[in-house]
Amino acid sequence: MQSTEKIACIIVAAGRGSRMSTQNDSSPKQYRDLGGKTVLQRTLEAILASEQVNLVLPVIHPEDGDAYKDAASALSDPRLMAPVMGGATRQASVACGLKALEDDVPDYVLIHDAARPFITPEVIKDAITALQNGAQAALPAVPVADTLKRANANQQVVETVDRSNLWTAQTPQGFPYALIWQAHQCAIRQNIDSFTDDTALIEWQGKAVTITTGDPQNIKLTTLKDMTNAQEQLAMKHLADLGDIRVGTGYDVHAFEEGDAVILGGITIPHTQKLKGHSDADVGLHALTDAIFGALADGDIGSHFPPSDMQWKGAASDQFLKYAIERVHKRGGMVAHLDLTLICESPKIGPHREEMRKQIAQICDLPIGRVAVKATTSEKLGFTGRKEGIAAQACATIRLPFED
Known part of the structure; x- marks a missing residue:
């Protein structure tokens, strides 16, 4: 009562x-x-x-x-x-x-x-x-x-x-x-x-x-x-409340076509070709987006942004990544770490790595120390080795509240 x-x-x-x-x-x-x-x-x-x-x-x-x-x-x-x-x-x-x-x-x-x-x-x-x-x-x-001590004015203990x-x-x-x-x-x-x-x-x-x-x-x-x-x-307390730690992976690939720059990791890099895709074909941000959706067990980038939908024609991929981050926040969670690996013979990623990290961190509202960007070649093997396109792998670590 x-x-x-x-x-x-x-x-x-x-x-x-x-x-x-x-x-x-x-x-x-x-x-x-x-x-x-x-x-x-x-x-x-x-x-x-x-x-x-x-x-x-x-x-x-x-x-x-x-x-x-x-x-x-x-x-x-x-x-x-x-x-x-x-x-x-x-x-x-x-x-x-x-x-x-x-x-x-x-x-x-x-x-x-x-x-x-x-x-x-x-x-x-x-x-x-x-x-x-x-x-x-x-x-x-x-x-x-x-244990309590009483001291005198000279800070000398006089009794317990x-x-x-x-x-x-x-x-x-x-x-x-x-x-x-x-x-x-x-x-x-x-x-x-x-x-x-x-x-x-x-x-x-x-x-x-x-x-x-x-x-x-x-x-x-x-x-x-x-x-x-x-x-x-x-x-x-915040970390304890977000004790459901999840890891998701993402993979994406885009072919080259005629052009003069590629968009990778949210930045534009001058190049002899560009990447082909329904949106801006940012293979790095696509892989990161899918990694977050994977950690959420929330479909994939195609289910949220279907290529058949013309509103995404030529769209900037940062909005896909921001949307995935918002999905984490709506679940009461946080993104703990993002790790992106770009696989290509060219363009060279090293000179642009820090700018990519900074841009991804800004898109996701994360400290730059929670964003990793790496690059490797495929030793001239396969389609990336033949310079036919770029592949990307990503890993996202998120923390969510435990669900009932």
Whole structure:
């Protein structure tokens, strides 16, 4: 049975993140790029992934309106409320968010750091369950695993600290809305603004805080090293999600006919002849296209672009390769590597190899390091040895999500 309780989540995004500032970049960390999205966008998406959360309220810095608009532009979830402006401290910003919820009072409120983009629905669910079971405050946390040392001002160890029953606090921290709003108002009346997290206000009020399940991956991005680690964490997760690794091969051949240039690997090479074909006869791109279709188990170039269809008469072959790449992306996958071998006596491929690699990489939107172009002769044997045409072999490695 679905709960009828209203649950809001305040995203605290008004900080400046000074510990991550460099000479070249002083932008707030929540608006920095993390794997193609801002940190804040990833955090908002992670919170919105929880079906238990009914309202999401960002609290931002007054100077960050445009940055927030850009960060949230891809999000259309109706649960995402318009942002409110924060205060001079984290505590003051949370109070601004709590006050803004007075017009739409929730039963429970979660308070989450914008710089924790790896929060999971499981951590959120455990905090909410604790509140529903009567907890006055829910604190996701992980037990301290490392040995703790206390040092003096000279950085000399003075004692080893017993780590028993010590926990590393995380967010989102959860509360009955009325209780945490009352605690903040009490602190405001007494001009106290030094609390670094919201459970500290509950402790200050003499009430109990319940530890709930945290997650070691739910890190707060504070330093440049944290950001580097987060980038690596995302990259590893992305590769793990694309664990269906496939390899496809392609082969194509085109004969020579009268002309003055050949189109190979997406570039034009002056020559005494040209290649004969329904399209521009780029034997290299055709082989690569078929290799991708093979890896997808998705027919071949002829089934997608039949020679009988006059719309492809003289067509540039880069559109065939782009289409094959799009088919990979529509399946949620990526192209990991392309390898092309051209077989001919002439023209000489070596002088044009790097230009071909660059062009193929541009067509496929790949780093050039993921594109290989090689050439060989057939030792004057067969039709290629007699200079009657050019053959091409290709191999494509792609990564796809595992299908059910």
